Amino acid sequence: MKNFSLSILAVSAVFTGSATVEAVDYQTEIRPILSKRCFQCHSGPRAKGKLKMDDKAKFAERIGDHDNAVFKPGNPTGSLAIIKASLPQSDSDAMPPPAARSAPDPMTRTELALVRKWVEEGAKLEPGDTPDTPPTTEPASETTTETMAPDKTKIQSWSNASGKALQAFFVALSNDSTQVKLKKEDGTEFVYDMSKLSAESQALAKKLAGK
Numbered sequence: 001m002k003n004f005s006l007s008i009l010a011v012s013a014v015f016t017g018s019a020t021v022e023a024v025d026y027q028t029e030i031r032p033i034l035s036k037r038c039f040q041c042h043s044g045p046r047a048k049g050k051l052k053m054d055d056k057a058k059f060a061e062r063i064g065d066h067d068n069a070v071f072k073p074g075n076p077t078g079s080l081a082i083i084k085a086s087l088p089q090s091d092s093d094a095m096p097p098p099a100a101r102s103a104p105d106p107m108t109r110t111e112l113a114l115v116r117k118w119v120e121e122g123a124k125l126e127p128g129d130t131p132d133t134p135p136t137t138e139p140a141s142e143t144t145t146e147t148m149a150p151d152k153t154k155i156q157s158w159s160n161a162s163g164k165a166l167q168a169f170f171v172a173l174s175n176d177s178t179q180v181k182l183k184k185e186d187g188t189e190f191v192y193d194m195s196k197l198s199a200e201s202q203a204l205a206k207k208l209a210g211k
């Protein structure tokens with residue numbers, strides 16, 4: 001790998017100074033996605049489906065464990081908004097609606113993964129809010145499969161040997177298992193030296209590579 005040292009330089013910049021992995025933040029990470037993909041029809045006085053995402057109080061009414069909720073804290077697979085946003089554009093129930101003229105593009109995989117993670121973490125609109133549904137109410141089977149087999153399509157938490165943390169998708173492990181390729185939320189891929197990762201992250205990379 002001839003541009004190896006370059007990759008490492010780039011990586012030291014993406015590992016943040018904090019040793020703890022930050023939770024997804026609604027205001028800075030999720031709202032911009034909803035704003036780009038959904039607000040066109042789900043904001044203001046004429047919001048479709050009575051789903052108003054721009055008004056915090058109104059939006060909060062659609063988050064919870066009740067029948068009217070479109071985001072269910074701790075339960076992304078049971079959240080109508082995520083189900084609809086995940087449907088292929090060939091499905092007429094998809095959001096944004098495929099038939100609508102001038103509708104924005106659907107969420108990218110990366111955006112969807114981040115929104116899923118936000119819901120898993122409790123779909124909080126303010127940092128430090130307590131989710132009204134503790135994650136323990138998740139169906140047991142789902143929790144088990146998740147902990148047994150780490151999911152490649154999900155964003156993972158990585159840490160390096162000096163304890164710095166990063167959120168990234170797993171892409172690939174080199175054949176000799178000395179380098180791992182990761183992808184940041186914004187889609188940038190980079191290569192990282194396995195020996196510079198924490199033991200935990202090395203194990204995670206191997207598990208995800210099926211080794």
Ligand code: HEC
Binds near residue numbers: 048097103106
């Ligand atoms: C081009 C307009 C448009 C865009 C953009 C759009 N929607 Fe919708 N949405 C609608 C319409 C119209 C309805 C009501 C009819 C329906 O349910 O299909 C609706 C309904 C919904 C509902 C059902 C609400 C309920 O109470 O049943 C959900 C959930 C939803 N949208 C989520 C989303 C999400 C998430 C996005 C962004 C990824 C999005 N929508 C983007 C037009 C849009």
